[in-house]
Amino acid sequence: xxxxxxxxxxxxxxxxxxxxxxxxxxxxxxxxxxxxxxxxxxxxxxxxxxxxxxxxxxxxxxxxxxxxxxxxxxxxxxxxxxxxxxxxxxxxxxxxxxxxxxxxxxxxxxxxxxxxxxxxxxxxxxxxxxxxxxxxxxxxxxxxxxxxxxxxxxxxxxxxxxxxxxxxxxxxxxxxxxxxxxxxxxxxxxxxxxxxxxxxxxxxxxxxxxxxxxxxxxxxxxxxxxxxxxxxxxxxxxxxxxxxxxxxxxxxxxxxxxxxxxxxxxxxxxxxxxxxxxxxxxxxxxxxxxxxxxxxxxxxxxxxxxxxxxxxxxxxxxxxxxxxxxxxxxxxxxxxxxxxxxxxxxxxxxxxxxxxxxxxxxxxxxxxxxxxxxxxxxxxxxxxxxxxxxxxxxxxxxxxxxxxxxxxxxxxxxxxxxxxxxxxxxxxxxxxxxxxxxxxxxxxxxxxxxxxxxxxxxxxxxxxxxxxxxxxxxxxxxxxxxxxxxxxxxxxxxxx
Ligand SMILES: Cc1cc2nc3c(=O)[nH]c(=O)nc-3n(C[C@H](O)[C@H](O)[C@H](O)COP(=O)(O)OP(=O)(O)OC[C@H]3O[C@@H](n4cnc5c(N)ncnc54)[C@H](O)[C@@H]3O)c2cc1C
Numbered sequence: 001x002x003x004x005x006x007x008x009x010x011x012x013x014x015x016x017x018x019x020x021x022x023x024x025x026x027x028x029x030x031x032x033x034x035x036x037x038x039x040x041x042x043x044x045x046x047x048x049x050x051x052x053x054x055x056x057x058x059x060x061x062x063x064x065x066x067x068x069x070x071x072x073x074x075x076x077x078x079x080x081x082x083x084x085x086x087x088x089x090x091x092x093x094x095x096x097x098x099x100x101x102x103x104x105x106x107x108x109x110x111x112x113x114x115x116x117x118x119x120x121x122x123x124x125x126x127x128x129x130x131x132x133x134x135x136x137x138x139x140x141x142x143x144x145x146x147x148x149x150x151x152x153x154x155x156x157x158x159x160x161x162x163x164x165x166x167x168x169x170x171x172x173x174x175x176x177x178x179x180x181x182x183x184x185x186x187x188x189x190x191x192x193x194x195x196x197x198x199x200x201x202x203x204x205x206x207x208x209x210x211x212x213x214x215x216x217x218x219x220x221x222x223x224x225x226x227x228x229x230x231x232x233x234x235x236x237x238x239x240x241x242x243x244x245x246x247x248x249x250x251x252x253x254x255x256x257x258x259x260x261x262x263x264x265x266x267x268x269x270x271x272x273x274x275x276x277x278x279x280x281x282x283x284x285x286x287x288x289x290x291x292x293x294x295x296x297x298x299x300x301x302x303x304x305x306x307x308x309x310x311x312x313x314x315x316x317x318x319x320x321x322x323x324x325x326x327x328x329x330x331x332x333x334x335x336x337x338x339x340x341x342x343x344x345x346x347x348x349x350x351x352x353x354x355x356x357x358x359x360x361x362x363x364x365x366x367x368x369x370x371x372x373x374x375x376x377x378x379x380x381x382x383x384x385x386x387x388x389x390x391x392x393x394x395x396x397x398x399x400x401x402x403x404x405x406x407x408x409x410x411x412x413x414x415x416x417x418x419x420x421x422x423x424x425x426x427x428x429x430x431x432x433x434x435x436x437x438x439x440x441x442x443x444x445x446x447x448x449x450x451x452x453x454x455x456x457x458x459x460x461x462x463x464x465x466x467x468x469x470x471x472x473x474x475x476x477x478x479x480x481x482x483x484x485x486x487x488x489x490x491x492x493x494x495x496x
Contacts, residue, residue, distance in 0.1 A: 002117075002130050002131060002132055003131050003132075004031075004115075004131070004132045004133065005031045005032055005033050005131060005132075005133045005134075006027075006030035006031045006032060006133065006134050006135065006407075007023055007027075007030055007031070007032040007033075007133060007134065007135045007136075007137055007407070008032070008033055008035060008116070008118055008131060008133040008135075008136055008137065009023075009032060009033070009034040009035070009137045009139055010034075010035050010104045010136070010137070010138050010139060010140050010351065010353075011034070011035075011036060011037075011043060011138070011139040011140040011141060011351075012034050012036035012041045012042070012043065012089070012098045012100075012139075013041075013042060013043020013044060013045070013085070013139065013141055014042075014043060014044070014045070014062075014081075014085055014392065014393060014396065015043075015139035015141070015384035015392075015393075015396045015400075016034050016036070016043070016098075016139035016384075017041070017085055017088055017089045017094055018064055018139075018384070018393065018396055018397055018400050019032075019034070019137050019139050019384065019400050019403070020032065020034055020089070020092070020094035020097055021064070021066060021067075021088070021092050021094060021400070022397075022400035022401055022403070022404050023400075023404065024092060024093075024094070025066075025404075026401065026404035026405075026408070027404050027407050027408060030407060032097060033097055033098075033099060033131070034094070034097050034098045034099070034139075035099055035102040035104050035118075035120055035131075036098050036099065036100050036101075036102060037101070037102060037103035037104070037120075037145070037351075038100065038101070038145070039100050039101055040100070041085060041086055041089055041095065041098065042081075042082045042085045042086065043085075043141055044141065045078050045081040045082040045085060046082055047145060047167070048078060048166065048167065048169075049078075049169045049171065050166040050169040050188070050191075050192055051169075051192065051195040051196060052077075052191050052192060052194070052195025052196075053077065053078035053191065054075060054076060054077045054078060054191055054298070055075055055076050055081060056075065056187050056191070056293075056295065056296045057075075057296075057390070057391040057392075058074040058075060058216075058220060058243050058391070059071070059073075059074055059075075059076045059081070059084075060074060060220070060223060060236065060239040060240045060243050061240055061243050061244055061247070061390065061391035061393065061394055062076075062081075062391040062392065062393050063084065063236075063240075063393065064088065064393060064397060065237075065240070065393075065397045066397075067084075067088050067091075068232045068233055068235070068236035069084065069236060070227070070232060072219050072224055073218050073219055073298075074217075074218065074219060074220035074223060075216065075218045075296065075298040101122060101123045102120040102121075102122055102129065103120055103121045103122075103126075104118060104119070104120045104140075104351065104353060105119050105120060105121055105353065105354060106118070106119040106353070106354045106355075106356075107119070107136055107353060107354070107355050107356075107381070108355075108356045108357075108359075109355075109356065109357045109358065109378075109379055109380070109381075110358065111357070111358050111379070111417070112484075113132075113484070114134065114379075114380070114416035114417045114482075114483075114484045115132045115133065115134060116132060116133050116134070116135075116136045116380065116381075117130060117131075117132055118130065118131045118132070118133060118136065134380060134416070135380045135381070135382075135403070135407060136380060136381045136382075137381075137382050137383075137384070137403060138350050138351070138353065138381065138382070138383035138384070139383070139384045139396075140350060140351035140353075140383075141351070142345075142347055142348070142349075142385060143345035143346060143347050143348055143439070144345070144346040144347075144348040144352075147165075147167065147168075147346060148165045148166065148167035148168075148341075148343070148344065148345055148346060149343050149344040149345055149346045149438075149439060149442070150165055150341050150343055151343060153318055153320065153321050153326075154318075154319070154320035154321065155320040155321045155322065156321045157321075158321055158322060158323055159321040159322070159323065159325070159336075159339060160323045160324065161325075161336055161337045161338055161339065162337070162338045162339070163338075163339045163340075163341060164338065164339070164340050164341070165340075165341050165343075166188050166192065166340060166341075166342050167345070173338075175196060175199060175200050175337075175338055176199045176200070177199075177200065177201045178200050178201055178337040178338050179200070179201050179202055179204075179325075179335055179336050179337050179338070180196050180200045180201075180202070180203045180204070180336060180337065180338045180339075180340060181203075181204045181206050181325065181326055181334050181336040181338075181339050181340070182196070182203060182204070182205050182206065182340045182342050183206050183207075183318070183326075183339065183340065183341050183342060183343060184205075184206075184207065184341070184342030184343050184344070185205065185207035185208075185209070185210055185211040185295075186211060186293075186295065186342065186344060186437075187293065187295050188342040188344075189205055189207070189342040190205075190211070190213055190295045190297055190302050192340060192342060193205045193302060193305065193311050194297070194301040194302050194304065194305040194310075194311065195301075196311075196340075197305040197308075197310035197311040198305075198310070200310075201337075202310065202311065202312070203305070203310065203311040203312075204311070204312055204313075204314055204334055204336075205311065205312070205313045205314070206314050206316065206318070206326065206328075206334065207282075207313065207314070207315050208315075208316075208317055208318075209285060209286060209315070210281075210282055210283050210284055210285045210315060211283075211285055211292070211294075211295050212262075212265050212283070212285055212289050212292075212294045212295065213265075213269060213283055213294075213295045213296075213297055213302060213303075214265055214268065214294055214295070214296055214297070215268070215272065215296075215297050215298075215299065215300040215302075215303065216296045216297070216298060217298070217299060218298035218299045220239065220243075222239065222242070223235070223239040226238055226239060244390070244394065244462050244463070247389070247390050248390070248461065248462065248463065251290055251389050251390075254288070254289040254290040255290065258288035258289060261288075261289045262288065262289055265283075265289060265294075266279055266280075266283060266284055269283040269303070272300055272303035272307075273303055273306060273307065274307070277306075281315050282313040282315050283313075287436055290389055291436045292436055292437045293388065293389075293437065314328070314332075314334065316328040316329060316330050316332065317329040321339075324336070325339075326339065344438055344439045345439050346439070346442075346443075347439050347440065347442065347443035347446075347447075348443075349364060349443070349446055349447050349448075350364070350383055355378065355381070357377070357378060357379065362375070362377075362378055364446070364447070364448045365445065365446060365447060365448060365449070367448045367449075368422065368427065368429065368448060368449055368450060368451050368456045369432065369448045369449070369450050369456065369458060370420035370455055370456060370478070370479075371402070371455045371458075371468070371469065372385060372395065372399075372450075372458040372465075373385070373399045373402065373403070374420050375420065375448055376420050376421065376422050376456075377419060377420070377421065377422070378419070378420075379417045379418060379419040380417055380418060380419075382399065382402075382403050382406075383399075384396045384399050384400065385399075387460050387462070388433060388440075388460055389460050390460075390462055394462045395462070395465060398462075398465050398466060398469045398470065399469070401469060401470060402469040402470075402474075405474050406418055406474055406479075409474040409475065409481075410481065413481065414483060415481040415482060415483060416482065416483050416484045417481070417482045417483075417484075418479050418480070418481050418482075419479070419480045419482070420455070420478055420479055420480075421478065421479075421480045422456075423478075425478075427451035427452065427453060427456050428451065428452040429449045429450070429451060429452070430449060430450050430451070430452060431444050431447075431449060431450070432444065432447040432448055432449055432450055432458075433447070433458075454468070455468075455476060455478055
């Protein structure tokens with residue numbers, strides 16, 4: 001007998017737990033289960049174990065709208081975020097809905113039954129388990145859990161030391177006194193460098209090209225003051241809105257006046273590092289602010305380790321690895337005991353899920369995203385994706401709310417299926433994301449696309465999405481609602 005649920009949520013990370021909360025709260029009569037491929041909760045915040053792992057957004061916006069963040073630090077470390085996710089799941093009994101070691105592989109939609117047949121591989125044996133559901137909610141994140149992006153460097157095998165990717169950090173690695181080269185300049189590299197530099201002999205951040213790096217206080221004095229004076233929920237809501245609006249304001253400024261914003265970021269870096277430091281080479285990217293995510297560093301920690309001489313930045317290209325380190329195109333050689341390849345993630349759309357509708361395999365790059373959460377001609381399936389220019393959870397919470405509104409609308413009107421349909425609408429098409437980061441560019445060919453107008457356009461704008469998703473019409477003329485085929489036939493027979 002195949003077990004049936006109204007909703008199957010895939011993934012027990014930040015998004016999957018938000019989905020559980022919203023389903024319980026907004027659609028209390030619906031049955032749901034969370035299928036999680038790994039043996040633990042938390043997703044990203046459980047997987048990544050490298051030293052210093054932390055958020056680079058503030059927790060007032062990365063936290064859930066419904067669960068105040070009560071720690072003093074706004075830029076939080078990985079274990080605190082994991083605890084927050086676990087505590088939320090336990091507080092609302094969502095943890096009891098999770099089935100671990102269920103790696104979802106396939107989903108087949110039958111229009112006749114208005115149901116998904118979902119197949120997962122269970123445990124080590126990878127035995128196939130099947131479930132059916134009416135609605136499939138993918139909260140599986142955006143990258144490949146098995147491996148990170150690791151370009152092959154020439155003569156990599158000749159290096160006599162240790163090569164580590166941050167996605168697979170060895171638990172017992174002793175790096176005290178070691179010479180470490182961290183390849184990369186993204187969020188992971190700028191997190192790792194100051195943390196490793198506390199114990200290592202010396203750390204070099206080796207970058208091909210720079211990233212914008214901005215310091216921000218780890219603790220938000222405004223938030224902590226408010227929390228002391230006001231009830232936790234009110235203080236949290238106020239800080240959350242303040243940070244959302246500040247983030248949107250800064251993003252708009254960066255778009256409108258890129259040269260001025262760029263000059264200001266470089267001025268701040270120069271102030272941190274002193275007049276003699278070569279900011280123009282090491283902290284002056286080729287792109288404009290917010291064409292890629294800015295790197296935030298808490299309490300200037302990266303700049304402090306550079307000033308102390310515990311770490312340094314080298315902007316150059318790798319020629320090849322040598323037994324003792326890395327030979328650069330400039331001819332310089334960097335000596336290393338350990339090389340950390342902070343070269344990024346491999347983006348993976350919907351966890352690589354094989355999706356078919358009435359026996360027809362869905363080719364997602366040929367679909368358009370609807371409201372940034374559903375896909376043209378794919379019924380009863382939504383996915384949680386965050387913003388590129390703000391905290392992930394802001395969009396994820398709105399998506400969860402909207403999915404519940406959709407489910408309630410269908411219940412009220414006796415519908416079994418909802419499918420975004422392009423029909424004959426003329427919509428110009430754009431790439432899914434307008435973002436120049438390497439991991440996005442490498443994956444664009446495998447991603448759906450977006451349209452140039454609503455509801456096919458993604459705005460990367462919380463305020464706009466909030467109005468559209470919390471208050472906008474569910475029955476918007478684009479979403480097609482239908483009943484189960486058998487019931488439709490009965491109704492047609494009655495009418496004839
Ligand atoms: C190092 C790092 C730092 C980050 N910092 C920030 C930040 O500061 N701010 C921000 O906004 N974003 C940040 N992000 C993005 C971050 O991933 C999101 O903020 C958020 O954690 C995503 O939550 P999620 O639940 O959607 O996905 P994930 O955390 O990736 O969780 C997905 C879950 O789904 C499970 N899963 C995947 N595929 C399957 C399958 N086929 N079957 C069953 N289960 C499956 C996974 O095992 C995992 O548990 C960061 C990402 C990384 C890697």
